[in-house]
Amino acid sequence: MAVPPNDEARLIERFGPHPQYEPPGGWQDESRRPAEKLVKTHCCFCGQQCGIQLKVRDNQVIGFEPWEEFPFNRGMLCPKGVKRYMQSGHPDRLLAPLIRESSGFREATWDEALNRVASRIREIQERHGPDAVAVYGGASLTTEKAYLLGKFARVALGTRHIDYNGRLCMVSAGVAYKLAFGVDRSPNPWDDIPLADVLVLAGSNVADCSPITTDYIWRCRDRGGKLIVIDPRMTPITRNADLYLPVRPGTDLALFMGMLHVILRDGLEKRAFIAEHTIGFDDVAASVKPYDPATAARITGVPPESIEKAGRWFATCERGFALHARGIEHQSKGVENVLALINICLATGNIGREGAGCVMITGQGNGQGGREHGQKCDQLPGQRSITDPEARRYVARVWGIPPEQIPQAGYSAVEIMEAIHRGEIKALLSICFNPLVSLPDANFTAEALKKLEFFSVIDFFMSETAQYADVILAGSLQEEEEGVVANVEGRVLHIQQAITPPGEARVDSQIICELARRLGHGQHFPFQSPREIFQELREASRGGHADYYGITYEKIDRQMGVFWPCPSEDHPGTPRLFEDGQFFHSHGKAHFVVTEYREAGDPVNEEYPVFLTTGRVVSQYLSGTQTRRIGALVDQYPEPRVEIHPRLADDRGIRDKDWVTVTTRRAEITLQAMVVRTIRPDTVFIPYHWPGRKSANKLTHRTLDPRSKIPEFKVSACNLRKSEGPPEGA
Amino acid sequence: MTEYGFFIDPSRCIGCQSCVNACAECETHRGYPMIHVDFIDRRNTINTVPTVCMHCDKPTCAEVCPADAIKKNEDGVVQSSLKPRCIGCSNCVLACPFGVPKMMSELEQMMKCDMCYDRTSSGKRPMCATVCPSQALAYVPMEQILRERREKPANLFFFGNEPVRTKVFMMVPPDVDAVSIDVLDYMWEPFP
Numbered sequence: 001m002a003v004p005p006n007d008e009a010r011l012i013e014r015f016g017p018h019p020q021y022e023p024p025g026g027w028q029d030e031s032r033r034p035a036e037k038l039v040k041t042h043c044c045f046c047g048q049q050c051g052i053q054l055k056v057r058d059n060q061v062i063g064f065e066p067w068e069e070f071p072f073n074r075g076m077l078c079p080k081g082v083k084r085y086m087q088s089g090h091p092d093r094l095l096a097p098l099i100r101e102s103s104g105f106r107e108a109t110w111d112e113a114l115n116r117v118a119s120r121i122r123e124i125q126e127r128h129g130p131d132a133v134a135v136y137g138g139a140s141l142t143t144e145k146a147y148l149l150g151k152f153a154r155v156a157l158g159t160r161h162i163d164y165n166g167r168l169c170m171v172s173a174g175v176a177y178k179l180a181f182g183v184d185r186s187p188n189p190w191d192d193i194p195l196a197d198v199l200v201l202a203g204s205n206v207a208d209c210s211p212i213t214t215d216y217i218w219r220c221r222d223r224g225g226k227l228i229v230i231d232p233r234m235t236p237i238t239r240n241a242d243l244y245l246p247v248r249p250g251t252d253l254a255l256f257m258g259m260l261h262v263i264l265r266d267g268l269e270k271r272a273f274i275a276e277h278t279i280g281f282d283d284v285a286a287s288v289k290p291y292d293p294a295t296a297a298r299i300t301g302v303p304p305e306s307i308e309k310a311g312r313w314f315a316t317c318e319r320g321f322a323l324h325a326r327g328i329e330h331q332s333k334g335v336e337n338v339l340a341l342i343n344i345c346l347a348t349g350n351i352g353r354e355g356a357g358c359v360m361i362t363g364q365g366n367g368q369g370g371r372e373h374g375q376k377c378d379q380l381p382g383q384r385s386i387t388d389p390e391a392r393r394y395v396a397r398v399w400g401i402p403p404e405q406i407p408q409a410g411y412s413a414v415e416i417m418e419a420i421h422r423g424e425i426k427a428l429l430s431i432c433f434n435p436l437v438s439l440p441d442a443n444f445t446a447e448a449l450k451k452l453e454f455f456s457v458i459d460f461f462m463s464e465t466a467q468y469a470d471v472i473l474a475g476s477l478q479e480e481e482e483g484v485v486a487n488v489e490g491r492v493l494h495i496q497q498a499i500t501p502p503g504e505a506r507v508d509s510q511i512i513c514e515l516a517r518r519l520g521h522g523q524h525f526p527f528q529s530p531r532e533i534f535q536e537l538r539e540a541s542r543g544g545h546a547d548y549y550g551i552t553y554e555k556i557d558r559q560m561g562v563f564w565p566c567p568s569e570d571h572p573g574t575p576r577l578f579e580d581g582q583f584f585h586s587h588g589k590a591h592f593v594v595t596e597y598r599e600a601g602d603p604v605n606e607e608y609p610v611f612l613t614t615g616r617v618v619s620q621y622l623s624g625t626q627t628r629r630i631g632a633l634v635d636q637y638p639e640p641r642v643e644i645h646p647r648l649a650d651d652r653g654i655r656d657k658d659w660v661t662v663t664t665r666r667a668e669i670t671l672q673a674m675v676v677r678t679i680r681p682d683t684v685f686i687p688y689h690w691p692g693r694k695s696a697n698k699l700t701h702r703t704l705d706p707r708s709k710i711p712e713f714k715v716s717a718c719n720l721r722k723s724e725g726p727p728e729g730a
Numbered sequence: 731m732t733e734y735g736f737f738i739d740p741s742r743c744i745g746c747q748s749c750v751n752a753c754a755e756c757e758t759h760r761g762y763p764m765i766h767v768d769f770i771d772r773r774n775t776i777n778t779v780p781t782v783c784m785h786c787d788k789p790t791c792a793e794v795c796p797a798d799a800i801k802k803n804e805d806g807v808v809q810s811s812l813k814p815r816c817i818g819c820s821n822c823v824l825a826c827p828f829g830v831p832k833m834m835s836e837l838e839q840m841m842k843c844d845m846c847y848d849r850t851s852s853g854k855r856p857m858c859a860t861v862c863p864s865q866a867l868a869y870v871p872m873e874q875i876l877r878e879r880r881e882k883p884a885n886l887f888f889f890g891n892e893p894v895r896t897k898v899f900m901m902v903p904p905d906v907d908a909v910s911i912d913v914l915d916y917m918w919e920p921f922p
């Protein structure tokens with residue numbers, strides 16, 4: 001049984017989160033001495049993957065220096081990037097493997113810990129079959145680690161069930177782009193953004209979630225470009241919007257269909273482009289017929305004239321550019337939302353050109369690279385489908401196993417937790433994932449974790465989920481192991497090893513290889529370094545859509561990144577896709593895909609009349625395992641607050657800073673109110689980075705998009721009332 | 731050598747506090763940010779504004795300092811108070827028209843933004859303007875800002891009848907030459 005030691009106070013005292021306010025050595029002392037070296041690498045947090053120089057001294061990161069030559073961010077950083085180095089020398093760092101006893105966690109030797117994991121996994125698989133063990137990965141891992149983990153699950157464990165926390169992030173966009181274009185990558189480099197005439201920003205809180213993109217958008221505005229923002233909240237990027245569409249949560253699809261209706265009604269579509277480069281237009285044209293502006297306005301709450309204007313601006317400009325993020329993707333129709341936006345781009349010929357296109361804003365550090373090479377439940381390296389016999393044959397040959405030994409597709413992240421809950425999956429190995437904070441319906445997650453017969457975690461800090469683990473293997477921070485990542489543009493970047501792991505902690509790839517050896521599969525995991533893993537990855541990806549064969553660490557350093565696909569060493573990489581009008585489907589054309597509007601999975605009614613939407617704040621990252629341990633970032637936004645419009649607040653007698661209880665069909669939590677006019681009056685917002693009594697994900701629900709299996713974080717039904725006072729423990 | 735200017739454009743600010751966090755990394759005041767970002771009125775708007783020292787031609791802070799502790803360099807940068815002279819009276823804090831200096835009670839000294847003197851004097855850009863993700867704070871050549879931006883730079887401010895010229899530029903709409911912040915400046919009749 002995976003149950004956390006019951007003395008929570010002692011756990012927190014020992015493992016944190018403790019906010020770190022000073023660099024290793026202190027502000028005035030050791031950290032003032034000159035650095036031994038400056039390491040050019042990238043931020044460990046979001047999908048922008050900003051270039052940064054880490055100051056290293058005595059095997060610790062003591063500060064940073066902006067890296068102004070790196071072209072993507074040119075020295076710019078958000079507060080997380082500025083303070084990221086404070087993880088170095090952190091008092092909460094796990095310095096040795098831990099084994100849980102009834103009295104709590106005790107340190108163990110690597111031999112004991114690894115043997116325990118291997119023997120428990122073998123035992124459970126012998127009793128219940130290979131699929132009784134599941135693997136969770138993460139999109140903050142380097143691509144080498146993600147590749148290795150996929151191979152580990154399929155070859156060393158032989159389980160179908162491996163998935164990753166990118167399931168909570170990029171999968172709706174990924175499925176949509178594959179359906180429409182045949183490939184899952186943002187087709188345009190970010191340098192195209194300033195060149196657009198009209199930008200549509202759909203469900204993307206750029207200022208908080210991808211701050212560096214702000215300057216690209218403002219540069220577009222400097223050139224005279226117009227900005228259309230679609231969001232139930234006025235986020236900071238809205239301050240310069242030329243057109244703001246305050247869409248009702250969960251209704252983006254009707255808005256996009258309304259915009260396309262306007263475009264087709266007025267005959268603004270690009271007939272020649274549609275005829276030459278696409279299929280499926282007529283069906284989509286028929287499907288948007290009923291969505292005249294008045295109908296779309298009734299569903300979305302956006303004025304019909306704004307829908308008209310948005311459609312016409314986008315269709316009549318020379319270069320239209322759409323950017324979208326989790327706002328439209330975290331829905332039970334997330335894939336269709338993206339498809340509907342792509343349909344608009346295809347109909348107006350805005351794709352594959354300088355300053356014209358459609359891009360997804362990747363959320364997680366290696367959100368792009370981490371999903372290309374095999375930790376997704378349905379995918380093999382090179383973005384190959386696991387159901388494609390030819391792909392299975394190719395990858396099996398690289399791995400040196402018979403194709404039939406590669407398991408078939410398994411469950412996605414939320415489905416794995418559900419299978420654990422119903423007892424089908426008995427053991428879990430997790431790295432770089434804190435599902436207790438990041439999965440929807442957190443009380444359900446807690447129940448499920450307790451049912452595990454065996455649970456092991458590889459991590460550098462004790463996450464809330466790791467508290468449930470039987471064995472914790474002390475792993476490495478991003479700056480402690482070399483590797484590659486792909487940023488938001490599909491630009492492959494080189495992460496440098498700046499320092500080695502402290503204490504007995506080990507680099508992640510060695511831990512995984514060592515486990516494989518102890519499971520009797522050492523011959524398939526002979527890797528001594530990330531570079532060796534990358535060599536095999538290049539081969540495994542060769543000929544796939546995400547072709548890394550022509551990429552080397554040295555070439556990345558030379559070119560400041562290489563955009564995939566890059567099929568040969570003399571190939572420069574591919575910053576912009578589809579420039580030749582060729583899409584990645586076998587017939588070379590893009591697909592219009594029909595979408596169908598329907599209600600969200602947790603509908604509002606009389607009992608739960610208010611929409612709840614969740615998201616990020618700029619100073620925190622994902623489940624907060626890292627950023628809740630950095631003092632300056634904690635102080636910037638210490639606690640989640642409920643954003644409420646004054647009209648809704650007045651109706652419920654709530655004033656700013658009052659304690660408010662928010663209730664959904666799953667749970668209730670009590671937080672302080674933040675009464676602001678910058679959110680729709682029928683909607684409240686809570687950021688999700690916290691555990692326990694502050695956990696927004698206790699409120700969210702497990703409805704998934706049928707194709708992408710992304711949870712519907714952005715639309716829940718809730719109610720709220722003024723609370724008598726703070727909750728227990730506040 | 732190209733002359734760099736410091737430009738503030740509040741309309742670009744997204745309130746991320748990157749500048750404040752980076753400021754605290756500076757060598758001369760490690761751990762203490764000298765600048766701030768404010769919500770103008772969070773209940774009604776998401777708009778925020780960053781404040782760094784404007785480095786006035788005739789710095790009021792220096793003029794009101796009874797200890798003569800605040801000095802302006804030849805290049806126009808107004809420095810933090812000289813520690814041996816500063817008596818911690820906070821005159822400068824009260825007098826600054828832009829609300830910049832801060833009394834650092836722990837350090838028993840007034841400290842303020844010195845445009846990252848340790849960095850700019852050795853050819854580096856100030857921390858805040860280098861990291862700013864929206865480039866609401868920018869440290870670039872004047873000709874670049876004129877070429878690239880929609881707004882234009884101004885460095886003449888009127889506080890009532892009091893003109894203040896600064897080393898740092900504020901980005902203003904193209905048809906504005908000077909920034910007036912007082913109703914008096916817009917009134918027709920002279921006010922005694």
